Amino acid sequence: MTNSIWQNNIQVLEKKHTQLYAKLGSIEEAAPREYETVYSRAALPSLKVSKGGEQYFLHSKYDPVKEAQRFAEEYYEPDVNSYIIYGFAFAYHIQEILKKGPKINIYIFEANGFIFKEALKNVNLVEILSHPNIRIYLEEEPEKFARKFHDILAIENSKLVIHLPSLKAMPENFIEIKRLFENYRIEDNTVNNYKDILDYNFKQNINNYNKNVDILFGKFENMPIIIISAGPSLDKNKHLLKEAENKAVILAVGTAVKPLLSSGICPDLIIITDPHEIVYDQLEGIDIDIPIIVLSTCSHKVMKNYKGFKLMALQHGFGPAEDYARGMNNVMVRTGGSVATTALDVALNMKCNPIIFVGQDLAYTDGQTHASGAHLCKEIRDTSSLRSIAGQDGNTVYTSKNLYIYLKWIEKKIQEEENTVFLNATEGGAFIKGTKNVTLKEVLDIYLSNNNYNFADIINKSIDWSVKRQ
DSSP, X not given: OOHHHHHHHHHHHHHHOHHHHHHGGGOXXXXXXTEEEEEOTTSOEEEEEEETTEEEESSOSSOHHHHHHHHHHHHOOTTOOEEEEEOOTTSHHHHHHHHHOTTSEEEEEEOOHHHHHHHHHHSOOHHXXXXXXXXXXXXXXXXXXHHHHHHHHTOTTEEEEEOHHHHHTOOGGGHHXXXXXHHHHHHHHHHHHTHHHHHXXXXXXXXXOSEEGGGGTTTXXXXXXXXXXXXXXXXXXXXXXXXXXXXXXXXXXXXHHHHHHHTXXXXXXXXXXOOSGGGGGGTTTOOOOOOEEEETTSOHHHHHHOOSOEEEEOBTTOHHHHHHHHXXXXXXXXXXXXXXXXXXXXXXXXXXXXXXXXXXXXXXXXGBSSOTTSTTOOBOOOOTTSEEEEBTTSSEEEEOHHHHHHHHHHHHHHHHOTTOOEEEOOOSSBOOTXXXXXXXXXXXXXXXXXXXXXXXXXXXXXXXXXXXXX
C-alpha cells in the first residue's frame, strides 16, 4: 500500500460521499488472520479471506482484471439503465461494468466495512468514487441495510448483481440477508444455466397442455387442502391419508405419487415442476389419469406422455411465460424455486383454507432424503456440509442450503397470509414458523371430521366450464 492511494481516495470520499466518509472511523478492525492483502501474478492487489476453516480470494490470484472482464460480460445488458451491485470488494468488477456502460447508474451495497477500508488503502478508486452516476451504501446494521436496499431495489429498469466472494464475506449478523441473496442467486442461476432447456420445454409444453391451472383459482374457497411432499416423515403417517379423501383436497408433488399409490391413496391433483427429463421417472410405469399441474418449463416428457388432464402453470420470473400469460390473460404463479413452494402458491390461489403440510420435512430427517419408495431416495451419512436448524420436535435436524431457502420462502409466504390457517402435520423435519404443529390424526379428528366434498366433481366442473366458455 502507498500512502498516496489512501490519501487520494479519502480526499474524494470526503468531498463526494460525506456520510460514507463519516463512517470510516467507526469501522472496527478485523481479526488479523481473517484478512490478508496479497498480490496476484498480474501484480494487482486482492484480499485473501480465511473464515470458518475456508480460504478464498475476493478477486483472482492470477489476474483480477481478466476475471472482472468476464464478470462484466456475464452481467452487463445494454438495455438496463441501473445496476444494483452487492459487494464492493476491490472494485475491479465495478470498473469493468462501468467501462461497458459509462452512462449507467450503479448502486453499490457493502456490509463489510473492513473490506471497504482495505480497498481504500490498496486500490486507486478515484474514478469510481468521483463518478456522478455511482452511489455507495456501506451499512453494517442489517435493519438499516435492508431498508435502504428495499428502497433502491424499486428503481425501474434495474438489474441486481451479486458478487459471490463478497457475499461469502458478509458478516455473521447478516445471515438472513445473506440467505435471501443466496436464494436470488439460485433462482437467477437456474434460469441462466438451463435457459436452453427451459426455452425448449416451454415451446413444447404450450402446444401440449389442456388448460391453464388458473381455471381452479378461487374454486375451493375455505376448503382444506393437504399438500403432500415426499419428505422422510411421510412414512410415519401416510397410512392415515386414506381417511382424508373427500375431506380435504389432496395435492401431491410428483415424488410423493408412487409412495401414495402404493398405500392405496389417490390424490386429487398432482404437481410437477422440474425441467429435467428424469423427472418423468416419478410417473413412469403407473396407469393413472389424475389431473396434473405442470410448470410451463417442466420437462416436455410430462406434457407429451401423461394421459390425464394437463393444467399448465405459467410462472413469474421466466420471460416467455410472462409474455404468454399476458397474451392469454392468464394468472401466473410464484414458484419459490421448488415444487413444494409452487404447490403452496397454487393452493393459495385456489383460496384453500386451512393449508395442511404433510411430508414437508425440508430437512434430512433420520438421515434420509425422501420417504421410502420415493424417486431418488437415498441415505445421508455425512452432515459436515449441511446446516443444523431447529426441528419440529425441538431437536436439531440437518438441512441443505436449497431446502433452507425453501423453508424461508414458505415462512415468508405464511407471514403474508393473515386470514389463512397453516397446519404442519409432517410430524418431523424442520420447524416451520407460522404453522401450528399437529399430528395428522389431530387434523382428521379436529379439522376434517365433518367434511364431505366431491373434489373430483369440482375439478371436472371447472374444466367443463372453462371448455364451454371458449
